[in-house]
Amino acid sequence: MKLNLISTGIILSTLLSFSCSDDEVQINPTEGLTKIAEGVATSANTKVEIWADEDLFVGYNVLYAKLSDATTGDAIDESLVQFTPMMSMVSGMKHSAPVDNPKSEQAIHSLFPGAVNFIMPSGTDIGSWTLKVKVQNQIRNVEDFVELDLNVVTPEKTRMNSFATEDGMKYFVSYHFMVKPKVGVNDFEVMIHTKESMESFPAVPDFTITMEPEMPSMGHGSPNNVSPTHTNNGHYVGKVNFTMTGDWRIHLNLSRGELAKELYFDLDI
């Protein structure tokens, strides 16, 4: 009897939460995010919005796709979502960029998170970025895409580093904090991609990274950091520690066989 009551309660509350979703004060999934672009994939009748943590910059940008029915406005929580960034340079050359497509066809809080590592900025004398977002209408079983214009700026402090090796390989190293970095222990990711062709920028999984943070104005670092190690898809996860606010520099020593490269990122904590 008791069990019944509880299960009835659960069902009721579930129903209520569905039926009242428009009136209820709900967690806004895009709270704190910046809308980057939007467009409609007409044959799938799907409105595509792209949100990000901040304005797009040269480096690793987490992008959140938000899909809704173009007619009713209802959120679409299940769809294939794929990003294809494309830079059309003033010189006429075209190339893409390293991409992490949303892992799941199921939205998380109505958002499909993925990422693009923009390897150069956009600008009138440089070129322009577009993002092709492929979506799928589950009901009609139609695949469609929308192409969005993006503005990508060069950040004040470098957030993506690229280098070429003697054998002609080019590598792109970017970083990302899962949550905004603060004084204390921070989960931290380094992404390494290479360039295979103008369209293909695959992840490189076999680098060894040693990391050391430093305060250049003080000359000291911080203890107990965990150098990033490869998890999957070119992502290297570690922990970086900041003992105070101010200007920090993260030194990275990358090695892969004979290849060794030192680089750093500056950031303001």
Next chain:
Amino acid sequence: MRILSHLFLIIITVNFVQAQDTLQTRILSEVVIQSVQTEGDTLQNFYRANQSANTEDILSRMNGVYLIRRSAYGQEPVIRGMSGGQINVTIDGMRMFSACTDRMDPVTIYVEPQNLKSIDASLGTNGTSMGSTIGGSLNLRLAEPLMNKKSVTGRAGVGYQSVSNGINYFTDANFSQQRSAYRASFIYRKNQNYIDGRGQTVNFSQFEKTNFSLAGKWGIRKDTLKANFLIDEGRNIGFPALPMDVGKARASMYALTYIRHTDSGWLKNLEGKVYANEVYHQMDDSQREVLMHMDMPGWSSTYGAYAEAKTKAISNHTLQFRTDIYHNRVLAEMVMYPNDGGSMYMQTWPSSYRTVAGIYMADDVRLGSRLKVNINGRLDASNTTIEEGFGKDQLYVFYSQFESSSKKITKSFNVTARRPFMQNFVFTLHGGYGERLPTNSELYGFYLFNRQDIHDYMGNPHLKVEKSFSSDFGIEFFNNWLELNGTMFYQHNPNYILAYVDTQLDAMTPGAYGVKVYENISDAKFWGAELSALVSPIRNIQLISSFKGTRAETFAGDPIPFIPAFKNVTSLRFEKSKFNGQLEWEGALAQTHASENFGEQDTPGYSIFNLRAGYHTNNHLGNWSLSVGVENLTNKYYREHLDWGGIPRPGRNFYSTVEFRF
């Protein structure tokens, strides 16, 4: 012999603080600053050698008490080689904690001799009546308004010291009525840089301060209500031994006390107090040439209450009970401004608070006609919590796991036996056990720079309580012209808290050699002796000599830092009608047992002389007194072992004080 026994009462520092002794000598480790019979009070003249003397000058002459000196003003008391969290410093029974991470503001500086009635010292684990301790306790009793007939009394004076071009104004007034009395005091001191024995100016040794206190006392039937307010503000206090000075140090205290005197039953009196105090401390390097300027403000606030009861003699027992609670909250910040790049912020004392509640009980037992035993014990329950947020996140960098709240019980227990032998001897034997909580700096301190050993210090939230087994043996001898008191002590401190270099860590402070982290070492031992003599061969001449010495080692035989050299102060006083003269010798042996690990160097011995004279008169205009003197007569260049940074002491100093009483 009246003076002698009065003196004896004061000078001897054994541990019968609560004893109501009916022996010829009442053993009390108390230094009276404002005695009712000020005239001819040799001991007061001994401890308060100079009318412009401040509280630390008085402390430095007390038995078993030493000072760590980083500056001309703001010296930190040490009892038998133990300091900081190892000892308790209370003001009128109130707990108060400094707000400076670098120990620049020991709370003793917030009380001036003018608003001090007396200082009680208890040595070793026996000093637990005010709180659990292993090293001892100092209780600074505030001056009380005198309540008798309707009157207004007071004094005003001015003092001058040549060595630092220092001036000192003081005044206090007492308004008395039949059932109430009020007292106000005001002190202002300003000193320039002083000059050492080689004629060199010691830069950054200046200081300036004002101190104001108000006290009220009301008779309510048989009971007494007291209220105290005190505010002390120091400015521009130089610390020659440190890379920073004190821009401002401001303390305020508030207390309300109710005392119930009972005639009936077994209770003698009951006392209850509620209090609050607050310290704001701001370090400053704006006058220094530094690579990087920084601000280091600190805050400490404490609230507390206690109740205590004393009984009359019940059969052969006299009991004392006390229960107390306090809550202390601290935060210290550091903001650095590099020449290039943004400012940097951290919490050198992460925001944290501590609540301690305890009970204390003491029993004076008479066994037979001659043997007296004092038994006392204390139990404290404490909760220390580091607050969520910035400071705790900082500490996670060093300790991936620690509890934000640390709950600890501290226990102490003491037994003292005292028995006269023959006509002229008294033997005292004390054995005790005590525990103390780690301090804020020891638990959570974050890159606290120590100039002495040039290391950054890190707290350790996993520290255990430090313990001590302590023992004292004392012999007193007295006859008509001589009184001698000697005490030997030995303390064994398991879980002794000391900081050691962690080679894995890099220093934060530019120029620092490395990082030290506090840890509990297996144990440390302390031993030493104090010896006092009072000789009065003829009526007008008195000689007081006070010797103290401490040694301390870790279990591995390494010297413990901050252990003073063996020291003696001897004062020969002559007094005739309105004149008095005093010759003092102060000397210390060389300290070669220095702790190199803590940046200490051997300190040579020294020997200095002081000469003092006074004259007082009483005429229809009032009561005038003049005192003049010269300290460090031979202009010796010297320092004591607890003086940081090899900074020399002042050279020859001429002083004079004029005081008018009404």
